[in-house]
Amino acid sequence: MVISVNFPVEEANKGVGHYQPAKDRQYNPEAIARYFRYRPWLVWGRILKITWSFAGFILGLKWDEWQNQIEQNQGKRATQLRELLTNLGPTFIKVGQALSTRPDLIRKDFLEELIKLQDKLPPFDNDLAYQIIEAELDKPIQEVFSELSPRPIAAASLGQVYRGRLLSGEEVAVKVQRPNLRPILTLDLYLMRWAAGWLAPWLPLNLGHDLTLIVDEFGTKLFEEIDYINEGRNAEKFANNFRDDPQVKVPKIYWSFSSGRILTLEWINGFKLTDTQSIRAAGLDPEAIIQIGVTSGLQQLLEFGFFHADPHPGNLFAMPDGRMAYIDFGMMDQLEETTKESLVDALVHLVNKDYTDLAVDFVNLGFLTANTNITPIVPALEAVLGEAIGKNVQEFNFKTITDQFSELMYDYPFRVPAKFALIIRSLVTQEGIALSLNPNFKIVEVGYPYVARRLLTGESPALRRRLLNVLFKDGKFQWQRLENLIAIARTDGEFDVLPTAKMGLQYLLSEEGKFLRRQLVLALTEDDRLHTEEVQRLWNLVKDDLPPNRLLDVAIGLLTELSREGVATILPKTTSFVGFVANPSTNQN
Numbered sequence: 369m370v371i372s373v374n375f376p377v378e379e380a381n382k383g384v385g386h387y388q389p390a391k392d393r394q395y396n397p398e399a400i401a402r403y404f405r406y407r408p409w410l411v412w413g414r415i416l417k418i419t420w421s422f423a424g425f426i427l428g429l430k431w432d433e434w435q436n437q438i439e440q441n442q443g444k445r446a447t448q449l450r451e452l453l454t455n456l457g458p459t460f461i462k463v464g465q466a467l468s469t470r471p472d473l474i475r476k477d478f479l480e481e482l483i484k485l486q487d488k489l490p491p492f493d494n495d496l497a498y499q500i501i502e503a504e505l506d507k508p509i510q511e512v513f514s515e516l517s518p519r520p521i522a523a524a525s526l527g528q529v530y531r532g533r534l535l536s537g538e539e540v541a542v543k544v545q546r547p548n549l550r551p552i553l554t555l556d557l558y559l560m561r562w563a564a565g566w567l568a569p570w571l572p573l574n575l576g577h578d579l580t581l582i583v584d585e586f587g588t589k590l591f592e593e594i595d596y597i598n599e600g601r602n603a604e605k606f607a608n609n610f611r612d613d614p615q616v617k618v619p620k621i622y623w624s625f626s627s628g629r630i631l632t633l634e635w636i637n638g639f640k641l642t643d644t645q646s647i648r649a650a651g652l653d654p655e656a657i658i659q660i661g662v663t664s665g666l667q668q669l670l671e672f673g674f675f676h677a678d679p680h681p682g683n684l685f686a687m688p689d690g691r692m693a694y695i696d697f698g699m700m701d702q703l704e705e706t707t708k709e710s711l712v713d714a715l716v717h718l719v720n721k722d723y724t725d726l727a728v729d730f731v732n733l734g735f736l737t738a739n740t741n742i743t744p745i746v747p748a749l750e751a752v753l754g755e756a757i758g759k760n761v762q763e764f765n766f767k768t769i770t771d772q773f774s775e776l777m778y779d780y781p782f783r784v785p786a787k788f789a790l791i792i793r794s795l796v797t798q799e800g801i802a803l804s805l806n807p808n809f810k811i812v813e814v815g816y817p818y819v820a821r822r823l824l825t826g827e828s829p830a831l832r833r834r835l836l837n838v839l840f841k842d843g844k845f846q847w848q849r850l851e852n853l854i855a856i857a858r859t860d861g862e863f864d865v866l867p868t869a870k871m872g873l874q875y876l877l878s879e880e881g882k883f884l885r886r887q888l889v890l891a892l893t894e895d896d897r898l899h900t901e902e903v904q905r906l907w908n909l910v911k912d913d914l915p916p917n918r919l920l921d922v923a924i925g926l927l928t929e930l931s932r933e934g935v936a937t938i939l940p941k942t943t944s945f946v947g948f949v950a951n952p953s954t955n956q957n
């Protein structure tokens with residue numbers, strides 16, 4: 369089967385005004401609308417094809433209902449839907465792919481078929497692909513490649529991929545874009561936008577904003593995705609973020625053999641994360657791969673802010689040397705600093721069950737408008753999310769959270785900002801992948817130690833402030849939370865208590881730590897008693913990691929770093945903290 373959409377390129381390029389669907393790189397809904405206003409025959413031709421295809425499918429479903437054959441025909445209808453979307457071309461395939469990650473919207477049997485849209489698509493003509501490569505590189509194939517697979521090794525919605533070798537010997541993947549892609553997407557997006565305007569009032573959806581905005585977001589992303597130069601740049605930015613991480617692999621881009629429509633990149637030898645059998649057969653530990661996947665996923669969201677918005681299992685590989693590789697950087701997004709910080713807040717508040725603060729985070733993140741009265745929302749959050757988290761943090765999972773959350777969306781004025789639709793999708797998909805490798809996987813077991821480590825070792829002042837917020841509730845120091853945080857962080861392989869303790873001390877003794885010093889002294893002497901039990905418990909928790917010789921090194925290091933003036937500034941004027949530590953008995957009541 370070949371994906372075909374009859375859309376003559378010449379027609380698309382005739383150009384009314386200055387818009388050229390076959391060339392324009394930016395998604396511009398107004399220009400697109402102006403363009404098609406003068407080409408009703410193209411529009412109506414496509415409408416007829418789409419309506420005809422869906423009418424047949426819907427009639428089939430109705431027929432099953434009348435004949436009482438829904439159960440027997442479910443599989444058949446699901447296949448029909450996948451074929452229908454495939455035949456309608458890349459825009460519909462992309463919509464199908466997006467729906468395939470929404471078990472809350474789509475029935476399970478349909479979902480399983482839609483997942484096939486991720487990497488089991490019919491290829492386009494091979495000769496045509498070779499012609500595109502030669503035209504884009506402006507050279508015959510043999511002048512660039514010593515080998516090129518006679519057939520594509522994978523066909524995806526927007527392009528197909530060949531395996532080859534450069535004349536210089538490197539093994540490469542060559543991604544060739546489907547022909548005529550931009551005009552097809554342009555027309556479909558125009559129709560979707562138009563339909564969104566008409567249909568929105570009839571749909572039982574509480575999206576919080578205009579459906580056309582969702583189409584526009586989808587269109588912008590799709591246009592970015594079909595610009596392979598953009599994808600190459602994204603790959604390099606992503607690789608740069610993980611440059612010091614020996615566990616994450618990102619393929620190199622060969623710019624001399626890439627263009628807007630073809631991308632030549634380093635070949636990744638490995639197993640897709642869907643291929644659990646091969647992963648185990650190669651002696652790789654799925655748990656370790658999951659750990660890399662989840663930690664690198666959280667790093668993208670909470671540290672770099674630049675995240676892979678399409679981490680489906682076809683785009684992630686386990687490599688024989690134990691690394692995990694990412695491919696396909698067409699769909700990426702960048703979070704602002706404040707969003708990242710609010711995300712950490714929300715996560716911490718969620719796990720600490722601080723629902724009032726969590727409601728405020730939702731306002732900060734744009735899930736609720738600034739003028740929303742959060743009073744009735746707090747107990748609702750507690751009711752829904754408290755259940756999802758369960759008795760302990762370990763039972764937390766994103767799938768349950770998002771499912772429970774969808775219920776809240778109907779009763780309260782929540783909306784999902786477009787950016788978060790991608791984040792949520794990314795999180796739920798990553799969790800799904802991990803679950804397929806280990807059915808007992810708990811995202812929190814891997815995720816929260818990372819967050820705890822980040823909070824305890826975070827070098828930015830913003831993160832340190834966050835730690836303070838975690839440790840205090842209603843102005844009171846929460847010993848239990850510090851204990852939990854350290855205990856959880858210690859389950860993360862990379863966490864070393866000593867540097868963290870050193871950083872904590874440095875901070876405590878710095879000008880910035882003045883507030884914390886006072887609070888600690890208050891906490892230690894709270895309720896008119898010295899909280900030695902808590903300190904003892906904390907000490908028991910970390911003492912094995914703090915051998916005396918290493919402690920001594922740190923102490924000497926700290927002392928030499930502190931100048932006399934430095935010491936003077938750390939002495940609190942109202943409370944003699946140093947005196948207190950030196951002679952706690954004098955402070956005991």
Ligand SMILES: Nc1ncnc2c1ncn2[C@@H]1O[C@H](COP(=O)(O)OP(=O)(O)OP(=O)(O)O)[C@@H](O)[C@H]1O
Pocket residue numbers: 486487521522523524525526527528529541543619633634635636637682683695696697698
């Ligand atoms: N560098 C690579 N090394 C090995 N295989 C690759 C590489 N790049 C792509 N592939 C193969 O080609 C398939 C499609 O590639 P990719 O996901 O980049 O295409 P796409 O058109 O962006 O697809 P999608 O529909 O997922 O957006 C991958 O699933 C993988 O099997």
